[in-house]
Amino acid sequence: MAVGPITPRTTLLLTGSTLTNNLLRTQAELFDAERQIQTGKQINKPSDAPGKISTLNALNEQIEARAQYTQNLTFAQGLLTFADQSLADATDILIEAQATASSQVGVGSDADTRQAMAFVVDEQLAGLIEAANRQFNGISLFGGDNGAAADGDVFVDFLGGVRYLGGSESLNLDIGSSSSQALNSNGIDAFGALSSRVRGTADLDPQATDDVRLADIDGADARGFRPGSVEVTIDGTAVTVDLTTADTLGDVVTRINDAIDGVDPAAGTIAATGTGLTLTANAGHTISIADLQSGNAALDLGIDGTTATGASVAGSDLRVRLDELTNLADLGATIDFASGLTITQGLTTKTADFSAATTIQDLQNDIDDLDLGVRRESNDAGDGLDRVSEVSGIALSVGENGGTTANDLGIATFGAATQLADFRDGLGIETVDGDDLSFTLHDGTTFFVDISGVLTVDELMTAIQSAADAATVAAGDLTVSLAATGTGLVFTDSTAGAEDFVIANAGLSNAAEQLGILGNAGAGTTINGTDEATVKVESAFTALAELADALRRNDALGITLAGGKVEDRLDGVVNARALVGVDSRRVQDLLERSADMDIADRQLRSLIEDADLTEVISRYGQLQTQLQASLQVGSISNQLSLLDFLG
């Protein structure tokens, strides 16, 4: 409080104004103390404590944001609890199914019982679908980043199987930009809802063109494109070219060429060609490109340190990734798009016609048009296409349609590179010591094939052809090839004679049957093998569907195999449940940490913002006394006058 002036000579006005000022000041302080007592806060508006408002604002923001994050975490906790319950139910269902499978193997059961139990498994499958479709507050527990709307399903009946419509990734929870936590689970992690084997093995070699977005290149250093400026030196004249706002390779080309033109239009050019950029310096000129200090743009563009003197110099491979707008004409690999694919999903076979397609997206649209539950994804390297089945319980095969499209794209389910280990849903081909296959041709020639050590379909065809050669079958009399349309092997016997053309198991081997080539063409010349390398979604739904199917077929071996798959999938569900538990634990930890931090922040805010009532009330009493004293002193001093003492 300011102390009033002390002057050698006082006047009535001075005394009065000083008294008034002091009273007003005391009353103002009393008012402030009253306000603090009434509100419990010493800071009610920013100007009450300018020095503290920064900290107070920061604390308020943290507390308010944390309240929302806590709400989100609580929501996630509820969802995870539901997910855990759903997975527990799924686990119970699969355990029951496993028990069903065990009980129906061996002599303890018969066809009628198995037929009846098939209905039980159907119900179990329905129960599993119901558990997988559950929602928490309208959000799919297992729909990933594309769950169904409220009361909708992400697992639906489709072509006799169960189709997954959800997303491939989990939804993320908002707990601040510096941290992340999955909100829900996706059907792939929990139930294995998408197939995993039709992965594009062919490098389609997407080319560098002007239209390629810089966001779609992995860059020469495999670290993407890091925007920056580069230095272009044209015949000794250095020019800085800003590529920070470049969007495409075309922008890079335009800006560097503009810089070159600015120095000497005849010096040369840069262009996007092949898999990268090519710098060309015309005769008598030298152009070099390098990163500026601490920049990486030229490095990522594969042209850092590139110098061209009267010649063209190609930069490094930019590792262009496939994009939905990648032109099919801009693929370095030669692809037979004209023929198309033959795709079989369950019992439905359709032909994908790519003849009018010009982009990758057109391919996807053509396949989507088939409505077979097959989705396209780029492979991890970004240079090939995957075909992923969304439908559990039925088999998918992708084959040729008279050309080489499937093989060229590397997505044939039954191709030269197909592993024999992938046959029969991954059970592979069982071989025996000695010969496995027996061939009898029309001319009576019989030979055997030992496929021990054979790994791929291509090796199988080679082994058969070699065995035929060893049996002195003339070249061309027996041919083995991949089916021109669809999938499978095709055998042609061109010999003449009265014997039946037969392919059979040799000895105790079941290889011919397992390879799908067991057959007797009689007098015919061709045996068309079946596709035993179809792809199935390795999901719990598939396992139950196969179990039900095996029970209906009274197939003891099938029941055994399906029971094994149920067990495998049970492991997957249990693992998924464990992961949900881990997530739940983390969410709980985050909630507890959030609560602790909230308490700490609120305590700090209270120290800053809240009034110390003991201190304020004491001060209030002092001010009351001060006011009373001022009033009394003022009234006395104003009453005293010399005039009162004069007679």
Place this chain on the structure above:
Amino acid sequence: MALGGSLQIGQSGLLASQAALEVVGNNLANVATPGYHRLDPKLVALPGREAERGVQFGGGVNLDAITRVVDEALEGRLRGTISDESGASTLVDLLAQIEAIENELSDVDLSTRLTAFFNAWSDLSNNPQDLSLRTLVIQEGESLARFVNDLDTGFKDTLLQTDVAIEQAVGQANDILERIETLNTAIAIQEGGAGEGAHGLRDERTLLLEELSQLVDISVVEQPSGRADIFVGSLPIMLNGQSRGLEARQQTVDGELVIDVVIADDQSPIDTSAGQLGALVEFRKVHLDDAINALDQVASQLIWQVNRIHSQSQGLDGFTSVTATNAVDDSTVTLDDLTNNGLDFAASHGSFRVHLTQLSTGARTTSTVAVDLDGIDPTNDTTLASLAADLDAIAGVSASIGTDGRLTIAAENSGFEISFSDDTSGALAALGVNTYFTGSDAFDIGVNSAVSSDPAKLAAARDHLPGSNTAALAIAQLRDGGIDELDGLSLTQAWSRHVEDFAGRSGQASQRLESAAVVKANLAATQQSISGVNADEETIELIRYQRAYQASARFISTVDELMQTLLSII
């Protein structure tokens, strides 16, 4: 010495004492009169005659002068502190108005509304297809927009009130100057160049000068005639006793209305760095402008950042037709030339994608639209007209520019919908295509009616996955995400920085007020000490002059007795 002369001496004593008593009486009468300067009677002994060589008799006493006790230098300093205190007090009050409008640290403030807005997006990210949560996001956006509008209105109202206050203060100053002008003339006439005498008029003028000091910091130079010339800085606002008048001049500078105070005679702007006028002008030019700009900047970035995300994301439904919310004045001007195209946000070099989806099959065709704004070969740079042409060239898509300068993009055939993604240029957000907010600043921020009328249009997703929450998350995380245009601060941090800044300004103004008040109190006390009336002191003077009167009367009585004695001899 003759007895008659002695009577003269006695008479002079009576007269002088009586006059001095009148002065004392006047002082006592004005003991509580503000602005009154006490008068000091100067009694001087009159010279007498020489009785004989070397022997002098006195001639009595004479009231030589009645002096107005004043320290002009102190009065000048006092006026300066009055100006300082008045200015600081006014500024404190004005800054308090800003603080009251913003109402921070309460539950009804922008910080709270921003938090509620981002919370709504955060809630939506937990269930992006929930229509009730979508509606909540729209409601919170509208609530936020209205609050920002209200803040802007509050600031603009304060601006108008400040302008009126400046006008009123200038009118008040002119009124005071006219009254001083009148007093100047009266003082000059009454004193006739003597330099004193018109005490009452001078006190009245002093009071008016103090009143004027509250408005503007002045210095006063008194002319020999008694007229006072008044200066603000080095510029006279009253010269030769005549007011030159003040005016509040409004003019438009860089499109904004500014106001300053000028001398009416020659339109010279005066220094308004102190006093109430100074505080009003400073508040308008600096503080209020800063507050408006801070709000506009936060609102503008809120619009831009949210729209950048929203415009390249997807709702549950696409558009059969979408019309941009922002109009372009000249469709042939490049999209980054804000001066000539009339847009508020600039697109940059880049591209965006347009997707045409056939509803019956879900088949989607995607096209990239390049936005060329690299400045290389300007004839190729993108204008609204060229953009519309590029869009129109996409199979199945039509694009046109309305007479109002707004772009409309539509699917050419029924059964198709349009959506957008991957906008690296910001063209969609700049034009207002598939945006969440409309407007460009605090004045006109609002929620796009295309979204508010159809919550399914709220773009919470990316990659055309209806259940995706990617865009909702991105918008929710603007809560604490740094923004280059805000020097790396988030939206809430930027607003908090403004609040902190103004808290500091209020604190400084309060400190200035407190220190000015202390200085003023000290100087006023000193002034009172010198010029004020002390009743006890005057009472003593009263007794003194009363005794002097009694003594003179006694002396006359004694002389009278002497004369009676002398006459009795005859």
